[in-house]
Structure formats: C-alpha cells, structure tokens
Amino acid sequence: MSNKKKPLVLIVDDNPENLKVLGNILKENGLSTAFALNGTKALTSVKNKQPYLILLDIMMPDISGFEVCKQLKQEAATKDIPVIFLSAKTEKEDVIAGLELGAVDYVTKPFNRKELMIRVNTHLELKAAKEELKQKVEQLQAAQEELNQTVEQLKQACQAAEAANRAKSTFLANMSHELRTPLNGILGYTQIFQLDNSLNKEQQQGINVIHHCGEHLLIMISDILELAKIEAGRMELYPNDFSLTFLLKSSADLFQMRAQQKGIAFNYQQTSHFPQFVHADDKRLRQIIINLLSNAIKFTKQGGVTFKVDYFDEKIRLQVEDTGVGIAPDDMTHIFKPFLQVGDPKYKAEGTGLGLAITKQLVEMMGGKLQVESTLGQGCTFWTVLDLPTASAVPLKTTEEAIIIGFEQSPQKILVVDDKWENRTVLVKLLKPLGFEIIEAENGQQAIDKALINHPEAILMDIIMPTMDGLEATNKLRKIPEFFNTIIIALSA
8 A cells, every 4th residue: 555644444344253263363464443243333433543444254143244344335425435244145135135234345254355355455445546546636617717717807808918919999989080180171271372372481491390290190090090000900901913013113213212312322122923813902011011111211221112012823922121220130120010110310210110019910811921131231122922812803993193183064063071171171172173063061961961962073072070971971862863973972980
C-alpha cells in the first residue's frame, strides 16, 4: 500500500480465536485492525471508526453477516466500504447471496494466509484507487464549475464588449455627422469665395488658409473614424469591375502635381502589361496607393519619389520608393502604430500618424502584407502584392474626365433636402451659377410635399434628418409613379 497511514480493517466474528488469528495476519502485513464480536457491535464500530475494509463473518448469534452488510449498504456513509465475507460455508447459493447484497469477495474457513492477504490487499488497493478516482472526479467537477464560471464571465464580458462596440459604432456615426456637417459648410464656402474675383489678395490668402485648415481637419477626422471602423470590424470590401489603367494614372497625375509643388521629382513606372479592367474594391486600392504616395512625398525634401507597378498572375505589386529621411532600425516596429510618427522630431510632418496604420489594415483586408525597407537618411521603400483578378466583362460605367461649366438645356429643377441651412446654402451657391433652379426642403416630409408640387428632375437628399429621414422619404417617393426614374442622390456625412 502506498498510503502513509495504515489502513484500518474491521474484523467481525463471534469466535475470539478467529479474531486473534486474523488480527495477527493483518498486523504482520502492516495493517491496523479493529474487532467486533457480533453484528450489533460491528454496526456501531463502523459508524465510529469508518474502517477501510470489513472482514465479516456470516453466521453470528444476534444479527447475521448478511443483515449487517445489508444495513451498511443502505447508509450513504458506509455503502462504499468494501465487505469480504468469512464463512465455513462453501455453497454457491451463499456466495451469490453475499455478492448480491454488495459484498466484494468471499473467504472460506479455515483461512489460507496467502490467499487471504491477496484478497485483502486487492480490495484495499481497489478502494484506494476508487477514492483517488473520486477525488479526481471532484477536482474535475470543481475545475469544470470554475471553467463554467469563467465561460459565463467571458460571455458576459463579450456581451458587454459587443454592447460597447455597438455604442462605439453609434457614437462614431453621430460624430461623423456632427463633425463633418459644419466642416462641409466651411469648405463649401471657402470654395465659393475662392471663385470670387472681387476679393483682394490678402482676403484670398485668408480664404486659402481657412480652406487648408478645414481640409486638414477633415482628413484627420476621416482617418480617426476610418481606423475606428476597421478596429470595430465594420469595414467591408466592395469589389467591382474598373479600369486599372485609369486608377493608376489618375493617382500618379495627382501626386505628380504635388511633387512639382514641393520641388521634388516624381516618376511613375509601369513595368508590365496591364489588363484593361480588373475586379477588386477600387476605392480601397486607390486609398492604399494615395496613402503610400502621400507619405513618401510628405517626408521627402530632396530627390524624389518613384511609383512602380507590376502585374503578374492576376496579382498587382505596388512599390513606392523615396529619398526622404528614412527610418531608424529601432523605429521599424513602430511605424504602423496609430497616432505615432517615428524619428527625429525636427522631421515630423503634418498629419495624424494614422496613414500607415490604416494602409496596413486595408492591405491585410485585401489579402496582402505591407512591407518596408529603409536606410536612415537615405529613404524608404514600401511594397505589397495584392490579388487583382482580370474582370470578366467590361464595366457598365467607366469614369471620364470632364469640367462642368453649366447646363445647356432649359433650367432643370433640383430639390435640395437637408436640415442644416448652411449645407443647403452651400449647394445652392454652387449649383445656381450653373443654371439650375433650386428648391429647398428641411426634412423628408417637406421633400415629398415640395417634390409633388415642383416635380424636380433631381433630388439631393440628406440621410439623417428630424421628422422623416432621407431613407424613408426616398422609399415613399419611389412608390409614386412620377418619381420612379427621378435621380435621387444621397448626401451623408
């Protein structure tokens, strides 16, 4: 036995000589013993001493061994104590009767010392194993209960996180609307004033400063909301067929002008043949390109920026090289962290520090990996490879460059619907000079009423409005036959 404490064996027999013989055998084998001369004393001794094993004589004067065993097996505290019957009887019926009552074994008199100890040790070990198993089951149950509690806590935490995420999404949507709406008024009016030739040079410069600051604030707000949307898992890709050549050329042309304004070189290299049309989310692809090129030009004061594009096996490789300040090896692990610009503070550029963080997330959403190499003081190279399958058909719509100077036909009516007067005023001042007749409405219900009276050719509909929002108003208008084909353009912050 591996137990440090000697197991206690209760011997029950009405013959004192048998008790003595059995006691000596067990003690010689390292076991503790207790004795009872009849069934009544045996029941009392079991309750008081809780033995590990019972050797129980069958034939006793007051209560038989069968009855003692029966009573023991009926009590929760004693039912698991193994009982080995002792008897001079060898009839098969008695053996079966004893086993049916719950005994674990049967030893016949006169006792064979070796056989007795084999049976006793076997059942002591089984008892020990059973108790160990019971203990492990209890530990397992306790662990399971703890795990269940942990799972419940995690479930509650997950529900709380989801609720917080929903609240965050609602907050972001509201913030987007509340922040961009006044900015729309600011930027709209600066554009109008920039076209006003009656302003003197100083006034024009002031308008340009306001416009630049407004654009910077809009970019910062957009970047913060964009990153929050990605982190909340609300950013989705919307693949469509588009002209890859046009997307790349228009992006390159934009930064060609920015590079010229800064006095640095810009080189666009197409190193392979491109398919005319491809299938992907062109908005996000353009955003990746713009962010990388903008970052390169921002940190390059001398030399230039090279934009290389390669297409192979329905994949596109975008690479942007610059001769800017470069990145120190210790800073390489931090460049994709939000709100962080690494390097010497004297080289810090205007911005939120979100461009590369957003670009990395977008690249990974499109199945790629944004990589970088850099030498401090010599420049950086950013590159990625993205899946870009060839489009199966020509897109229904392709983008054409044009400058709108007015409307050639008779004045067309446009209904402008927005609860913010400053937004309506900007649109009115932008559209009226082009020859459009403008009708204004403050909410969705007014939009329906005025549309029925004025029959506009187009409707510019804000989405978030009191009384009736733009979505509900649009849905109701589409149910009126007169407005089945009317152009309705959603306005949203």
